[in-house]
Amino acid sequence: IAAWITDGQLPPITPSSTVFCPGDGTVAPCPCGNNGATGSGCANSVFPTGGTLASTGTPRVSTDAVVLTATNLSGTTCVFFQGDAQQPPVIVDDGLGCVSGTIVRIGTKFLSGSTGTFPEAGDPLLSVRGAIPTVGGTRYYQCFYRNASLAFCPPSTSNRTNGVRIVWAP
Numbered sequence: 519i520a521a522w523i524t525d526g527q528l529p530p531i532t533p534s535s536t537v538f539c540p541g542d543g544t545v546a547p548c549p550c551g552n553n554g555a556t557g558s559g560c561a562n563s564v565f566p567t568g569g570t571l572a573s574t575g576t577p578r579v580s581t582d583a584v585v586l587t588a589t590n591l592s593g594t595t596c597v598f599f600q601g602d603a604q605q606p607p608v609i610v611d612d613g614l615g616c617v618s619g620t621i622v623r624i625g626t627k628f629l630s631g632s633t634g635t636f637p638e639a640g641d642p643l644l645s646v647r648g649a650i651p652t653v654g655g656t657r658y659y660q661c662f663y664r665n666a667s668l669a670f671c672p673p674s675t676s677n678r679t680n681g682v683r684i685v686w687a688p
Contacts, residue, residue, distance in 0.1 A: 539616030593664030611674035
């Protein structure tokens with residue numbers, strides 16, 4: 519059931535954040551049979567549930583409050599990235615890649631525990647970093663991270679979270 523968001527100023531928009539590209543085996547199998555939990559990315563050497571990307575905040579360019587959070591990651595850093603198109607899942611190291619088109623590297627973040635976040639204090643807003651037009655638009659996000667255990671899904675040493683599709687309103 520769709521909920522509606524309205525501020526009385528602009529026409530209502532439907533919830534604008536949707537998970538896509540799960541590494542749970544429902545759309546495509548993970549490369550080593552390392553399917554993650556429902557809606558998450560493929561399993562990694564530390565978390566059998568896989569890395570999970572989620573967004574919070576209302577995706578409105580004029581009042582951007584969106585935060586991307588990636589959890590259950592291995593390694594010490596992660597890279598958030600954005601594309602303006604999605605593609606069917608393709609194997610990329612230990613995970614699946616589904617973001618395509620014009621790719622923007624949003625930012626590299628140190629993990630706190632097993633979690634990375636963008637933006638953090640001092641970072642530009644997500645809509646600014648991703649150059650979202652003032653009229654809005656649809657963008658696709660994933661997060662890349664190291665999974666350097668040579669015993670896990672050799673010979674690869676990286677993985678990706680699920681994807682998040684955001685429809686930005688003006």
